[in-house]
Amino acid sequence: MTPDGLAVKKLVVVGVGLIGSSLAAALKAANACTEVIGVDRRTATIKTALGLGVIDRGVQALAELGDELGSGDVVFVAVPTLSVEVVLQQCCEHLSSEVTITDGASVKGSVAEAARRIYGELPPQLVLGHPIAGSEKSGVAAVNPDLYRDHRIILTPESLTDPLHIERVERMWSAVGGLVMKMPIALHDDILASTSHLPHAIAFSLVDTLAHDSENEDIFKYAAGGFRDFTRIASSDPVMWHDIMRANRASVLEAIDLFSANLNRLRRAIASDDSEYMLGVFTRAKEARDHFTRLINKQAFVPKMQNREVTFELQPGGQVKGKIRVPGDKSMSHRSIMLGSLATGVTEVDGFLEGEDALATLQAFRDMGVVIEGPNNGKVKIHGVGLYGLQKPAGPLYVGNSGTSMRLLAGILAGQSFDSVLIGDESLSQRPMNRVVKPLQLMGASITAGGDKGLPPVVIQGGAKLTGLHYELPMASAQVKSCLLLAGLYANGSTTIVEPAPTRDHTERMLRGFGYQVKSEGNTASLVSGGQLLSAKIDVPADISSAAFFLVAASITPGSDLTLTHVGMNPTRIGVINILREMGAHIEITDEAVVGGEPVANLHVKYAPLHGIEIPEDQVPLAIDEFPVLFIAASCAKGRTVLRGAEELRVKESDRIQVMVDGLVALGISATPTPDGAIIEGGTLGGGVVESHGDHRIAMAFSVASLRATAPIKILNCANVATSFPNFGELATQVGMQLAHS
Numbered sequence: 001m002t003p004d005g006l007a008v009k010k011l012v013v014v015g016v017g018l019i020g021s022s023l024a025a026a027l028k029a030a031n032a033c034t035e036v037i038g039v040d041r042r043t044a045t046i047k048t049a050l051g052l053g054v055i056d057r058g059v060q061a062l063a064e065l066g067d068e069l070g071s072g073d074v075v076f077v078a079v080p081t082l083s084v085e086v087v088l089q090q091c092c093e094h095l096s097s098e099v100t101i102t103d104g105a106s107v108k109g110s111v112a113e114a115a116r117r118i119y120g121e122l123p124p125q126l127v128l129g130h131p132i133a134g135s136e137k138s139g140v141a142a143v144n145p146d147l148y149r150d151h152r153i154i155l156t157p158e159s160l161t162d163p164l165h166i167e168r169v170e171r172m173w174s175a176v177g178g179l180v181m182k183m184p185i186a187l188h189d190d191i192l193a194s195t196s197h198l199p200h201a202i203a204f205s206l207v208d209t210l211a212h213d214s215e216n217e218d219i220f221k222y223a224a225g226g227f228r229d230f231t232r233i234a235s236s237d238p239v240m241w242h243d244i245m246r247a248n249r250a251s252v253l254e255a256i257d258l259f260s261a262n263l264n265r266l267r268r269a270i271a272s273d274d275s276e277y278m279l280g281v282f283t284r285a286k287e288a289r290d291h292f293t294r295l296i297n298k299q300a301f302v303p304k305m306q307n308r309e310v311t312f313e314l315q316p317g318g319q320v321k322g323k324i325r326v327p328g329d330k331s332m333s334h335r336s337i338m339l340g341s342l343a344t345g346v347t348e349v350d351g352f353l354e355g356e357d358a359l360a361t362l363q364a365f366r367d368m369g370v371v372i373e374g375p376n377n378g379k380v381k382i383h384g385v386g387l388y389g390l391q392k393p394a395g396p397l398y399v400g401n402s403g404t405s406m407r408l409l410a411g412i413l414a415g416q417s418f419d420s421v422l423i424g425d426e427s428l429s430q431r432p433m434n435r436v437v438k439p440l441q442l443m444g445a446s447i448t449a450g451g452d453k454g455l456p457p458v459v460i461q462g463g464a465k466l467t468g469l470h471y472e473l474p475m476a477s478a479q480v481k482s483c484l485l486l487a488g489l490y491a492n493g494s495t496t497i498v499e500p501a502p503t504r505d506h507t508e509r510m511l512r513g514f515g516y517q518v519k520s521e522g523n524t525a526s527l528v529s530g531g532q533l534l535s536a537k538i539d540v541p542a543d544i545s546s547a548a549f550f551l552v553a554a555s556i557t558p559g560s561d562l563t564l565t566h567v568g569m570n571p572t573r574i575g576v577i578n579i580l581r582e583m584g585a586h587i588e589i590t591d592e593a594v595v596g597g598e599p600v601a602n603l604h605v606k607y608a609p610l611h612g613i614e615i616p617e618d619q620v621p622l623a624i625d626e627f628p629v630l631f632i633a634a635s636c637a638k639g640r641t642v643l644r645g646a647e648e649l650r651v652k653e654s655d656r657i658q659v660m661v662d663g664l665v666a667l668g669i670s671a672t673p674t675p676d677g678a679i680i681e682g683g684t685l686g687g688g689v690v691e692s693h694g695d696h697r698i699a700m701a702f703s704v705a706s707l708r709a710t711a712p713i714k715i716l717n718c719a720n721v722a723t724s725f726p727n728f729g730e731l732a733t734q735v736g737m738q739l740a741h742s
């Protein structure tokens with residue numbers, strides 16, 4: 001700060017166009033400098049700037065200010081890129097080394113070279129910069145004091161640049177709302193060549209091409225939204241862009257070459273009617289553009305979901321009434337993408353869960369070259385590439401919060417010819433992967449993960465020869481079973497998995513649906529390699545794990561009457577119904593049917609007084625994801641509920657035993673954790689603040705608790721509800737729960 005607390009003392013803007021005048025106006029509006037002086041050789045510009053109140057004073061040459069500028073003053077050079085050299089020459093001749101100099105040119109390498117030519121080396125007072133803001137408009141009349149608010153300002157200081165001057169420039173941009181970041185000059189010029197200079201070159205060239213067409217009048221008359229959206233930047237300042245292209249020649253040429261090659265490839269695809277290639281380009285581009293839209297709207301989920309702070313606030317009481325269909329089954333959605341990709345032909349999926357976990361799997365397969373259309377209202381079309389058609393991804397495969405994606409993918413990737421790396425978010429990076437890494441190594445896979453527990457990243461070397469395995473699972477885990485069966489598709493001979501207790505069998509069922517033989521006998525599942533998967537139609541039923549929140553909600557709320565439609569009723573998933581019924585719940589199963597090899601039904605639930613039970617251990621793997629909300633049922637039941645044999649809950653998205661017990665205790669319930677479960681005494685739920693630790697099922701479980709709470713409940717860290725149940729809030733409110741989020 002200057003002694004009087006200002007970001008800078010005098011601001012001198014050389015070149016009073018849009019960029020210069022907007023900084024001047026913004027700094028004045030923020031009262032962050034003592035005076036703004038404009039330098040522009042055009043007197044008319046100075047006059048306009050004075051008239052608009054953008055500057056306090058104007059001169060025609062920097063030389064006029066030489067004597068009065070000193071420490072704390074900043075000269076901002078805002079002239080077209082190739083004119084910066086002339087201004088730097090004047091700076092060198094007239095300014096003391098105390099004065100901070102910065103610029104706004106779009107290319108940094110050429111400015112640095114100019115400075116070296118003039119000063120001999122980069123002067124410590126020169127802080128090169130580039131505000132990533134602008135508009136197709138130009139000139140002082142377009143001045144916009146908000147131009148830099150929330151926009152990135154890139155500074156490219158070198159080792160010789162004086163930190164005092166850097167700090168001053170950072171303060172100046174922060175004062176006008178800019179988001180300052182630093183990067184090396186070469187990186188800046190490469191990035192900008194692709195993200196800014198190339199699109200401008202294309203827009204100018206396209207409009208010029210159309211304008212030269214003999215029928216251009218007609219063309220412009222009929223040009224609609226596509227033309228308007230795509231070519232807006234072609235009305236940018238020609239001199240400025242002429243300068244930029246010349247100043248960043250090498251990087252721009254590289255970007256144009258890459259684009260031309262890709263455009264030519266697309267041309268060939270159109271000529272030869274290669275619809276798969278076209279769809280590949282269009283679906284990948286749409287996904288990337290949608291992601292960008294979410295980013296600019298600040299609602300992106302990849303790669304840093306934890307950064308979103310979502311808090312659920314629930315009022316006590318409410319109703320549970322109506323008829324709803326919860327979103328598609330997560331386990332089946334993952335598998336539909338995986339098997340659809342590995343099949344030959346086009347697989348059509350209906351009812352796909354558009355939650356972040358299943359989308360992470362979808363993206364991973366796109367990253368490996370699979371063309372996937374959608375999802376569009378739960379519909380997805382996968383253009384399968386066959387068991388050996390996946391391509392090496394360009395970088396690590398990021399699967400967010402999803403254990404299922406990482407473990408099942410590990411099995412598939414172990415059998416590929418290419419290297420790959422699987423990474424996840426903060427929570428997934430703490431979950432044990434050795435349970436899949438060790439048996440895959442036994443099959444001959446070249447796969448590693450970190451430390452004793454085998455934490456992600458999971459690193460896989462391609463090209464390993466896998467051999468079938470007879471493996472007794474040390475824990476009841478459908479993810480481990482599925483991983484090994486999928487690796488078995490690529491292993492010599494047969495792969496047999498023996499489970500300590502039955503777990504969900506969607507992989508086995510769906511493989512059969514794709515025409516691949518899988519034998520299931522008692523607790524054993526096995527398959528032999530050498531077959532192939534043929535595309536299928538898949539109807540994904542509503543997820544019973546999501547329905548569970550509403551089964552408990554209706555069961556604990558007097559007066560409730562709720563129907564959940566088309567719920568998946570696979571016998572390996574219905575533990576929650578069995579357990580609730582044993583506690584006295586009133587759940588009717590109607591409209592039973594079998595769809596695509598999976599049973600479905602409607603569930604009609606009404607309030608019933610619940611009582612505590614010893615949960616049968618054989619039901620634990622069949623209700624493994626439902627325990628958070630079953631703990632809520634237990635806290636509303638009369639008497640004691642005891643859960644044993646559920647140590648797997650400690651290695652889910654959070655330690656679900658500890659986190660649930662902590663939350664219940666915070667709400668006044670007597671609950672005690674045990675190494676493999678918990679003891680819960682039914683009681684009265686109070687209000688309070690609960691930490692969900694970013695675990696979707698914890699957040700939703702405590703939302704349900706509010707129905708019987710005596711005071712409001714606030715649940716922290718709920719963004720990850722979107723991993724499995726993106727419209728939970730809407731459905732909860734629709735049935736009568738009183739949930740607001742911020």
Ligand SMILES: O=C(O)C1=C[C@@H](OP(=O)(O)O)[C@@H](O)[C@H](O)C1
Pocket residue numbers: 330331332404476477478479480482504624625648
């Ligand atoms: O195979 C699957 O789709 C799943 C298996 C279960 O995990 P484990 O295999 O770790 O028990 C479950 O918790 C998870 O939500 C989904």
Ligand SMILES: C=C(OP(=O)(O)O)C(=O)O
Pocket residue numbers: 357401402403404405625652653697724
């Ligand atoms: C454990 C879960 O999922 P995953 O293991 O796929 O992260 C879950 O959804 O509760």
